[in-house]
Amino acid sequence: MKKVKTRDRILDTSLQLFNSLGEPNVTTLLISDELEISPGNLYYHFKSKGDIVEELFDGFEAEMLDLLAVPEDVEISLDQFGFFLHMLFEAVARYRFMYQDLVNVLSRYSQLQVRFRRILKKKTTAFRTLCESFRGQQTMAIEEAELESLCEQLTLTVCYWSSFDTLSHLDNRESVDPGKGVYQMLHLILPYMAAEEQEQIRLTSHTYL
Amino acid sequence: MKKVKTRDRILDTSLQLFNSLGEPNVTTLLISDELEISPGNLYYHFKSKGDIVEELFDGFEAEMLDLLAVPEDVEISLDQFGFFLHMLFEAVARYRFMYQDLVNVLSRYSQLQVRFRRILKKKTTAFRTLCESFRGQQTMAIEEAELESLCEQLTLTVCYWSSFDTLSHLDNRESVDPGKGVYQMLHLILPYMAAEEQEQIRLTSHTYL
DNA sequence: GTCTATAATCGGATAGAC
DNA sequence: GTCTATCCGATTATAGAC
DSSP: OOOOOHHHHHHHHHHHHHHHHOGGGOOHHHHHHHHTOOHHHHHHHOSOHHHHHHHHHHHHHHHHHHHHOOOSSOOOOHHHHHHHHHHHHHHHHHTHHHHHTHHHHHHHSTHHHHHHHHHHHHHHHHHHHHHHHHHHTTSBOOOHHHHHHHHHHHHHHHHHHHHHHHGGGTTOOSOOOSHHHHHHHHHHHGGGBOHHHHHHHHHHGGGGO | OOOOOHHHHHHHHHHHHHHHHOGGGOOHHHHHHHHTOOHHHHHHHOSOHHHHHHHHHHHHHHHHHHHHOOOSSOOOOHHHHHHHHHHHHHHHHHTHHHHHTHHHHHHHSTHHHHHHHHHHHHHHHHHHHHHHHHHHTTSBOOOHHHHHHHHHHHHHHHHHHHHHHHGGGOSOOSOOOSHHHHHHHHHHHGGGBOHHHHHHHHHHGGGGO
């Protein structure tokens, strides 16, 4: 029966508002209004709006780094890969405010640039590790140049799919369905997979839609 | 020896500034400063900042619709496709301020939403037409479901590649090289092309890098 | 910890002289 | 067409009472 600390409520509400309205469109006044606390109170807990953004980013970074710590030399199944993608898209969706106005946000909170780029890099590396696992298991056949290109493509898609998808229905920005993104990702690797795995992707990827 | 109209200079300079700093970070004062005219003068030519954005968007829309008017039932060569991609990426790069903070910009200038979505739709359709031309020439083999996914992927990539790419060097945002994007696009269709065309892509796509 | 009141700043936009 | 001066509104942030 412990009551939630105001500080945490501020973080929660800010995240929701950032995601649905876009960070630049959310004022500190709107946040405090939504929480039914005074603006002064908000500034008692955080010395600036940027501080809120940074603390949210901390959470995002931690989640991502945890998720992207893919062990090398492990045999991974297609199912596991699908699950990994699902987790990834959910994490991105939870912090989609970062991606929706990436350039703008990163330019205003420039300390985040390096950290964001590091995460990006980790994503690409994770995909490479996973693809190489497939390659080791003979379930994927791909040349080096194409692998490079594919991993970048996968990274791009993780970042932007949800923004791209919500463009079709900008009105309702509350929720995002990660399914379509996973489907798209699986179709990116599909052509390079062995016949059996291709079949599996064709059969199972529908369930994501 | 005719001197360029102030009105046009405002549009030019705004576009440059929007692209390099991001539209939300460019104030009307900055624009007039850069042009060494007074803010009042700027407002003589445009009744609001939104008006400048809209007029730039008009140009963007016209260019895109012109480019995307792909005739059906025409046999298109891989070279022509590459050229088309190049033009497309250049057009997007010229108006990249739209894409860099898409959600934010479209939410503040909501009249542009429908028009932007229409362009998006046209892109996907154009890619479908082109792929079907390849298919008709037996140079591409792809199932319906994969084609759908591929065309969406191509559209996503056209939109976001340059933003994604410049994330690696956020410092220098003046110029964008469309080459890498074209390379990436060609690699998306590569697995579905006939052996000969695959070879051609592998050989020529390097020149884009 | 929370409030009210208010300062400080900034950006968009207008009025009116030249 | 262009300028200077200025207003207005919004937003971030602070001071000080409770």
